[in-house]
Amino acid sequence: MLKYVNTGIVFQEIPDEVTLAINISNCPCRCPGCHSHYLWEDIGLPLNPDALDAFVERFGNDITCIAFMGGDADPVGVNLLAEYLHVEYPQFKVAWYSGRLRIPSSVNKTDFNYIKIGPYIRHLGPLKSPTTNQRLYRQLPDGEFEDITSRFWRKVAL
Amino acid sequence: MEIKNFTITKRDGTKDRFSLDKIMNAITKAFESVEEPADLGTISKIISHLDMKDDIKVEDIQNQVEEALMREGFYKVAKSFILYRQEHTEDRETLEKMLFLSEYMESMNAATGSKYDANANVEHKNIATLIGELPKSNFIRLNRRLLTDRIKKMYGKQLADEYIDKLTHHFIYKNDETSLANYCASITMYPWLIGGTIAIGGNSTAPTNLKSFCGGFVNMVFMVSSMLSGACATPEFLMYMNYFLGKEYGQDYYKRANEQADLSLKKRTLDKIITDYFEQIVYTLNQPTGARNYQAVFWNIAYYDKYYFDSIFGEFYFPDGSKPDWEGLSWLQKRFMKWFNKERTKTLLTFPVETMALLVDENGECKDPEWGEFTAEMYSEGHSFFTYMSDNADSLSSCCRLRNEITDNGFSYTLGAGGVSTGSKSVLTINLNRCIQYAVNHQIDYLEYLGEIIDLCHKVQTAYNENLKELQDHGMLPLFDAGYININRQYLTIGINGLVEAAEFMGLKITPNDEYKAFVQGILGLIEKYNKQYRTKELMFNCEMIPAENVGVKHAKWDREDGYFVPRDCYNSYFYVVEDDSLSVIDKFKMHGAPYIEHLTGGSALHMNLEEHLSKQQYLQLLKVAAQEGCNYFTFNIPNTVCNKCGHIDKRYLHECPECHSKDVDYMTRIIGYLKRVSNFSQARQEEASRRYYAHA
Numbered sequence: 001m002l003k004y005v006n007t008g009i010v011f012q013e014i015p016d017e018v019t020l021a022i023n024i025s026n027c028p029c030r031c032p033g034c035h036s037h038y039l040w041e042d043i044g045l046p047l048n049p050d051a052l053d054a055f056v057e058r059f060g061n062d063i064t065c066i067a068f069m070g071g072d073a074d075p076v077g078v079n080l081l082a083e084y085l086h087v088e089y090p091q092f093k094v095a096w097y098s099g100r101l102r103i104p105s106s107v108n109k110t111d112f113n114y115i116k117i118g119p120y121i122r123h124l125g126p127l128k129s130p131t132t133n134q135r136l137y138r139q140l141p142d143g144e145f146e147d148i149t150s151r152f153w154r155k156v157a158l
Numbered sequence: 159m160e161i162k163n164f165t166i167t168k169r170d171g172t173k174d175r176f177s178l179d180k181i182m183n184a185i186t187k188a189f190e191s192v193e194e195p196a197d198l199g200t201i202s203k204i205i206s207h208l209d210m211k212d213d214i215k216v217e218d219i220q221n222q223v224e225e226a227l228m229r230e231g232f233y234k235v236a237k238s239f240i241l242y243r244q245e246h247t248e249d250r251e252t253l254e255k256m257l258f259l260s261e262y263m264e265s266m267n268a269a270t271g272s273k274y275d276a277n278a279n280v281e282h283k284n285i286a287t288l289i290g291e292l293p294k295s296n297f298i299r300l301n302r303r304l305l306t307d308r309i310k311k312m313y314g315k316q317l318a319d320e321y322i323d324k325l326t327h328h329f330i331y332k333n334d335e336t337s338l339a340n341y342c343a344s345i346t347m348y349p350w351l352i353g354g355t356i357a358i359g360g361n362s363t364a365p366t367n368l369k370s371f372c373g374g375f376v377n378m379v380f381m382v383s384s385m386l387s388g389a390c391a392t393p394e395f396l397m398y399m400n401y402f403l404g405k406e407y408g409q410d411y412y413k414r415a416n417e418q419a420d421l422s423l424k425k426r427t428l429d430k431i432i433t434d435y436f437e438q439i440v441y442t443l444n445q446p447t448g449a450r451n452y453q454a455v456f457w458n459i460a461y462y463d464k465y466y467f468d469s470i471f472g473e474f475y476f477p478d479g480s481k482p483d484w485e486g487l488s489w490l491q492k493r494f495m496k497w498f499n500k501e502r503t504k505t506l507l508t509f510p511v512e513t514m515a516l517l518v519d520e521n522g523e524c525k526d527p528e529w530g531e532f533t534a535e536m537y538s539e540g541h542s543f544f545t546y547m548s549d550n551a552d553s554l555s556s557c558c559r560l561r562n563e564i565t566d567n568g569f570s571y572t573l574g575a576g577g578v579s580t581g582s583k584s585v586l587t588i589n590l591n592r593c594i595q596y597a598v599n600h601q602i603d604y605l606e607y608l609g610e611i612i613d614l615c616h617k618v619q620t621a622y623n624e625n626l627k628e629l630q631d632h633g634m635l636p637l638f639d640a641g642y643i644n645i646n647r648q649y650l651t652i653g654i655n656g657l658v659e660a661a662e663f664m665g666l667k668i669t670p671n672d673e674y675k676a677f678v679q680g681i682l683g684l685i686e687k688y689n690k691q692y693r694t695k696e697l698m699f700n701c702e703m704i705p706a707e708n709v710g711v712k713h714a715k716w717d718r719e720d721g722y723f724v725p726r727d728c729y730n731s732y733f734y735v736v737e738d739d740s741l742s743v744i745d746k747f748k749m750h751g752a753p754y755i756e757h758l759t760g761g762s763a764l765h766m767n768l769e770e771h772l773s774k775q776q777y778l779q780l781l782k783v784a785a786q787e788g789c790n791y792f793t794f795n796i797p798n799t800v801c802n803k804c805g806h807i808d809k810r811y812l813h814e815c816p817e818c819h820s821k822d823v824d825y826m827t828r829i830i831g832y833l834k835r836v837s838n839f840s841q842a843r844q845e846e847a848s849r850r851y852y853a854h855a
Contacts, residue, residue, distance in 0.1 A: 009742035010854070011768075016775035018744075018783070061522075062744045062783040 002026075002077045003044035007055065009063065014095050014114050014136075015151040017065035020055060021097075022047065024070035024078075029099035033122040039070055047071075049084050056089055065113070067095035075100075075107050082111040113139050127152045164212045166219065169250070173213065181205065185223060188239040194232065204230055255292060262288055269708075269840035274298065274336050276708040276840035278829045279453045279508070281446065290451025294336040301335045308621040321618050328716040329593055329611060331709050333585040333653060334387040340626060340635075342388030342456070343581030343648065344554075347398060348574025349641040350378050352477055357640035358382070364477075368402040372435045376442045379455055383447075385637050389456035389511075393470075393554070393578040396459065396494060400487045401476055403432065412489035432490075433497050440498065444507050456832070457509040460554070461491045463529035465517040469551035470577040473569035492532060499541035503807050506800065508832050512543040517551060522785035534777035537794055540809030542833060544763060544793045547785055554580070579644045582651040582760070584622045586615045587704055589713050590681065591656030591729065595663055595722045605684055612652065612685055616692040616699065619650040623697060646696055651760050652685055653704035656713055658730040663723045668735050670748040678733065682757035689759065702760030705731050705830030711842040728846040731830065732765065737849040743768075744783060752788025764792035765828060769811055769852040771796050797825040797852070800835060811852065 003025050010021045026042040027034075034040075045051065055066070066085060071078040075098070082094045095114035103109055103117060116127070118134035125132050130153045137145035165173040182201055189196035207226035208219065220243055227236035258273060265271030268280035268287050274294040280287050302322065309318040324330045334341060354363040355378055365371040375395070383390045403411050407419065407428060420426035426434070446452040462470065464484060471482045501507060514533050517525045524530025533545060546554065554577065569575055588611055597607035629635050630645065637643045657678065658668055666674045682701060689699035706713070710729040718724040726737070733749040734741055741749070743766060750764035764784075772780070777794075784792055799808045801815035802822040814821050825836045829843055836847055 009744050011743075011772050011776050012770065012854075016773045018776055018779045059744060060786070062747070062786060064779050 002047040002071055002074050002081070003042065004047045004051070005039060005044040009059075010067070012152075013069075013097065013116075014065050014067060014093075015148065017093060017095075017114075018063050019065040019067050019095065020059055020063045021067045021069050022055070024068060026073045027070045027099065028073045029070075029119050031099060031120040034120060036070075047081065049081070049088075052081060052085060053088075056092075061091065063092065065093040065095055067097060067114070069097045070099065071096070072099050075104050079107045079111055083108075086111060109145070110139065110143055115139075115145065164210065167213050167215045169216055176210070178205070181208075181219065181223070184239075185227075188227070188235050188242065189232075191238045191242070192234045194235055200230075204232075259288065259292070262291060266841060267838060269838060269843070272708075272840070276711075276843070277453065278707070278834045278838040278840065278843065279456070279832065280451065281835075281838050282452070284452065286446075286452040297337065298335045301332070301338065304625055305332075305618065305621060308625050309618060312621050312624065313617055317614070317617060320614060324611065324614060328589055328713065328720075329596070330615060331587040331589060331653075331655070331713070333587055333704065333709070337387035339385055339387040340583045340648070341386065341581070341585055341651070342390070343382075343386055343637070343643045344391035344393055344458070344578055345382060345581075345637070345642040346574040346576075346579045346644075347375075347378070347392060347394050347642075350374075351398065351574070353640075355381055358385075358636040358642065365402070368399075368406045368435070371398065371402040372439055376439055379443060379457060380447060382637060382642060383455035383457075385635070388582070389458055391458035391460070391581075393458075393460040394575070395510075396461070396490050397471065397482050397487055399435070400483065400490045401480075403490070404483060404486055405478075409483055409486060412486055412493075415493075429493075432493065436494060436497050437501070440501070440507060440510070441505075444509050454509055457511070459510040459512055461495070461512065461514045462487075463514075463516050463524065463526035464488070465525050466515040466551050466554075469517075470554070471575055474575050475569065475571070488528075495532075495536050495541060495543075499536065499539055502541075502798075503809065506807065506826055506833075506835055508834055511832055514543060514545045515551075515554060516545060516547050516781075518547050518549055518785040520549065522782045524781065524785075530778065530781060531774075534774045534781060537777040538771060538774040540771050540796070540798075542793060542795060542798075542828070544791065544831075545781070545784070547781070547790050549785075551577075554578070576644075576647075579647050581643060581648045582700070582702075583626060583645075583648045584619060585651040585653045585702070585704060586619055586622075587653030587655050587706075587709065588612065588615060588685075589656050589717070590654055591659040591663065591713065591724070592717050592720075592722055594660040595717075598663070605680060608681065608684060609688075612688045615652055616650075616688055619652070619699065620692065620697060623650060646698075649698050649700040649760065652689065652699060652701045654681075654685070654701065655704055655706045655709060655731075656717075656729045657681070657703065658733065658735055659714075659723075659725055662725050668733075668738065669741065670745055675753050678754050679757065686757040686759060700760035701758055703731060703733075703758060703762035707830045707843065708840065711840070711846070726849075728842060731762070733762075736765075736767075736846075737851050739851045739853075743780070743853055744787075747780075747783050747787045747789045747792075750787075750789040750792065755788070755790065761791055763831065764789055766792060766794045767850055767852040768794055768796050769854050771809070793828070795828050795852075797827040797836075798833075800824045800826055 004022045005025050006023050008021050010019050013019055013021060023039055024047060025039050025044045027039045030040060068078050078096060085092060085094050093113035096112050097116045099119045100117060109115060114136060116134060116136045121133050127134050127136060127149060135147055136149050138148045140146055164176050166176050168174055185201050185204060186196055204226045207229060208222045224236055224239060227239060262271040268283040269276040269278045271283055272291055306318040306322060309321055325332060349357060352364055358381055360381055362374050365374045379390060411428060415429040416427050418425050419428040419431055443457050444454050446454055467484055474482055516529060516533060519525050593608055593611055594604045597604035630638050638645050661668060661674055661677050666677055668674060685701045689701060692699055706729060713729050714724050714727050730736055733754050734746055746764060746766060755762060797811045799810060799812040801818060801820055802824055803820035804815060804818040806815055806817040808816060815823055826833055827836060829839050836844060839847055
């Protein structure tokens with residue numbers, strides 16, 4: 001069963017969205033140099049449709065996107081929750097931050113508006129680093145996915 | 159009198175052993191000074207009148223000596239003794255000032271050196287700022303005397319004593335006691351447009367062209383500001399400038415901004431001419447001016463969307479019979495913002511403090527999407543300004559803090575647009591943390607106790623208003639007489655400070671929860687009740703959460719010294735704890751949302767501190783969040799980085815200069831409502847600034 005430890009309102013993880021990030025525990029990736037060590041253990045509260053209903057109740061239309069941060073131990077579970085969100089709350093975009101190299105075939109990618117894949121590899125750096133191995137994709141209206149990782153790199157002086 | 163070993167309390171509070179010789183000496187000297195013979199018997203008789211007790215104060219002994227001399231009929235001697243004391247008091251005051259002078263010279267910056275009202279708007283510490291500091295204590299005394307005399311006349315001595323008691327025990331705080339002028343005003347420039355500055359004591363006639371408008375505007379703002387103790391807002395600045403641009407270059411001038419409009423060798427375009435005027439006005443008004451203790455004037459301007467513009471200036475006519483042109487103004491507002499944002503990467507410019515007024519519909523969407531988008535665009539380009547959002551153009555924020563109801567949107571041929579004329583005559587602040595703790599500790603219902611304090615504040619403010627009227631009756635307030643400020647549209651403001659700290663004392667969690675909300679509503683609702691009760695044709699009250707640039711620090715210090723619960727070194731100016739990192743951006747909008755601010759008629763701005771700039775789409779969404787939550791007044795603060803080595807200014811919050819890679823960097827952020835270099839903040843405010851939480855974006 002998926003569990004989450006905490007949530008946050010974030011702006012950098014998904015460009016142009018105001019995102020509720022749900023930090024999911026029991027992460028199997030165990031990347032060396034991981035910044036979220038606290039998510040390795042199987043701890044926290046159950047992440048199920050009831051929990052999602054409560055988030056929506058709390059944040060209403062203040063957010064534009066809901067992101068599952070992790071959940072690689074149960075990708076089908078994440079997929080089911082994404083589907084639930086799209087059916088019940090079509091106003092929100094749904095994102096998934098996965099640490100895997102690729103999305104398993106059991107997952108229906110089109111249930112996500114954004115997908116980030118790739119483990120954290122220290123010498124290649126995080127998404128902000130132009131040498132990163134991680135990729136963020138955005139689903140286009142035709143169902144294809146566009147690589148928007150470069151959005152993280154144009155951090156020039158304003 | 160029985161002579162035994164006991165101690166006396168000296169003026170500086172230290173103890174000393176009682177010495178009969180000293181008293182005898184002083185009395186003998188007084189006799190000698192008026193050449194009256196004094197034998198031991200006479201002096202013993204005088205001393206026998208004295209009632210000594212342990213720890214008696216020097217002043218009390220001297221008072222008793224005076225009385226004893228008179229009781230024995232030595233009136234001439236008594237008079238000499240009194241004069242002698244007076245001389246010494248004056249000497250001591252001079253000594254104190256000299257001590258202050260040397261401490262001020264040694265202090266780290268002007269704000270830290272200021273004893274009475276630290277202010278980061280004073281960038282440099284020099285002879286001019288010192289001259290401004292020295293008479294402050296006299297102003298405080300004079301202001302208290304003027305006010306207590308009036309209170310006595312209106313309400314009796316008991317209330318006057320009560321006021322001083324609550325003031326000296328820090329239950330309440332009188333803002334701007336170091337100045338004699340009324341507080342702040344958003345002015346209508348119409349009287350200037352038709353009559354120049356002559357009516358307020360200047361020598362310039364009405365502006366007739368772009369050049370005389372831009373030059374005269376600066377002088378007019380200087381003159382107005384020198385007669386106020388706080389901010390001066392000119393919400394019509396760009397609208398008038400647009401009018402003069404239209405007169406000079408045609409109403410569609412902005413469509414030809416790239417054409418050459420200058421016969422000089424520089425061949426400047428019209429756009430360049432316009433931005434050169436921006437430069438002249440903004441740089442001049444940011445200069446420290448002698449009239450205000452080497453501070454820049456607290457200059458504020460406003461931008462409007464089309465709906466606000468229509469509502470405020472819909473009935474407006476210029477003296478030539480024409481009406482303001484929205485298309486031109488819309489272009490000029492955008493041009494000014496873009497220019498100002500760019501200019502701030504060259505120089506740290508504090509003023510004007512800008513407020514964008516946007517009207518939103520019931521779904522939280524901007525009614526004028528073009529201006530909603532532009533607002534988001536400017537935030538995403540790193541510009542920092544306030545946004546005021548309302549679903550009804552019945553109120554406006556004229557400066558970086560005060561929000562005011564618009565009582566009259568009409569137009570008059572002598573005063574111009576009614577909606578822009580507003581402000582606050584005087585602010586009297588309640589230290590909620592102390593009041594509530596005092597009540598709880600004494601088993602009094604805290605709302606009942608607060609009721610008494612609030613009532614006192616309203617009476618004191620009413621008395622202040624009488625003094626102001628007297629000044630006006632004697633022709634001392636030309637801004638009012640000339641119509642720049644309408645005295646009946648000015649508020650008497652009840653300030654609050656220490657709200658969050660009081661809630662913490664009550665054991666409440668400072669998050670969006672029902673108990674905290676009820677606490678806030680209970681207190682602010684009570685103040686509003688009194689505001690309404692005391693309202694008359696000439697008295698209007700509002701309630702504001704004051705920025706408390708220096709009193710936030712003072713209250714914390716005083717309350718801690720007196721044994722109250724004080725959870726931080728500087729009381730908050732927000733509904734949340736500024737250093738709390740567990741609240742999300744949305745939580746903060748909620749905590750400055752409708753349920754919390756509904757009774758805060760004088761306003762309070764949410765300062766959304768962020769580590770990084772967001773994208774235009776994200777800011778658009780946050781504008782919507784603000785509208786949905788009913789948070790009508792806010793700004794986003796992302797500290798700008800200033801390199802101390804090479805001077806580079808960067809809009810981002812960085813720890814290293816991107817140009818020269820020096821780590822010796824300073825930041826520009828809002829100390830309260832206005833942007834300043836952190837190193838200009840007072841010592842205590844610098845510490846507070848370092849604890850602020852900037853949300854990871």
